[in-house]
Amino acid sequence: MSEPADQRADPAAALPGRQPSPLRSAPVRVALAAATGAGLVLAWSAVFQLTGLPFFVDGADFRCEGIGCAAAPFGALFVNLMLTVSLVFGVSVAISWLVLRLARVDQAWPVVLLGPVATLFVVWLGDRVLAEATVAATVMVALGYALAAYLTAPTLRRSTRIASVAVVLGVAVLRALTE
Numbered sequence: 499m500s501e502p503a504d505q506r507a508d509p510a511a512a513l514p515g516r517q518p519s520p521l522r523s524a525p526v527r528v529a530l531a532a533a534t535g536a537g538l539v540l541a542w543s544a545v546f547q548l549t550g551l552p553f554f555v556d557g558a559d560f561r562c563e564g565i566g567c568a569a570a571p572f573g574a575l576f577v578n579l580m581l582t583v584s585l586v587f588g589v590s591v592a593i594s595w596l597v598l599r600l601a602r603v604d605q606a607w608p609v610v611l612l613g614p615v616a617t618l619f620v621v622w623l624g625d626r627v628l629a630e631a632t633v634a635a636t637v638m639v640a641l642g643y644a645l646a647a648y649l650t651a652p653t654l655r656r657s658t659r660i661a662s663v664a665v666v667l668g669v670a671v672l673r674a675l676t677e
Contacts, residue, residue, distance in 0.1 A: 523615045524651040531609050535598045535617070535643030538590050540592075580671045587614060594643070608650035609643065617642025619666070623673055 591610050598606035620642045625636075648654070649662055 524648055525652050527603055528647045530598060530601050530603055531613065531647030532640040532644035534594050534601075535613055536636045536640040537596060538595070539632070539639045541593075542586060542590070543632050543635075562655055590614070604646075605652055606648065612646035612650060613639075613643040614634045615642075616645040619670065620645065623669065665670075 553669045591614075594613065595606050595610045598609060603609070619641045626637055644665070649659060649666075655664075
């Protein structure tokens with residue numbers, strides 16, 4: 499408690515000759531994370547259109563005999579979904595971490611790991627709002643990564659973080675009650 503507030507917010511500012519990084523501010527962190535999330539959606543959209551992704555298990559790769567074949571298409575669908583989701587998540591985590599680190603955003607890992615979770619929350623909230631798939635995904639992922647960046651910003655005061663999480667949870671409860 500005896501440290502000045504500016505040294506707690508930016509430990510590098512206490513070192514002689516070091517200036518605080520402008521990328522430590524929450525608004526810049528949020529903007530960079532949102533741009534990274536939106537860029538990921540646009541990149542994956544291009545990858546899906548230009549390649550054979552998502553994965554498909556069918557034809558010669560799939561053989562089934564007996565009574566269990568009735569459920570076989572559901573198993574193939576599950577495998578397709580899991581392979582594609584795993585690939586997208588793994589590559590997105592690696593790329594978004596690299597982009598945020600190259601942009602010199604401190605503590606990028608919380609944003610990278612919580613960005614997809616916050617995106618699911620934003621998608622759940624806005625499922626009735628946006629209609630066009632690529633635009634909707636771009637906006638929702640950008641908002642999800644921005645939310646994760648804001649809530650994990652090292653310069654955010656604890657009371658502000660707790661209040662923000664309470665607001666997010668309150669919105670989630672209201673949304674759940676109105677379904």
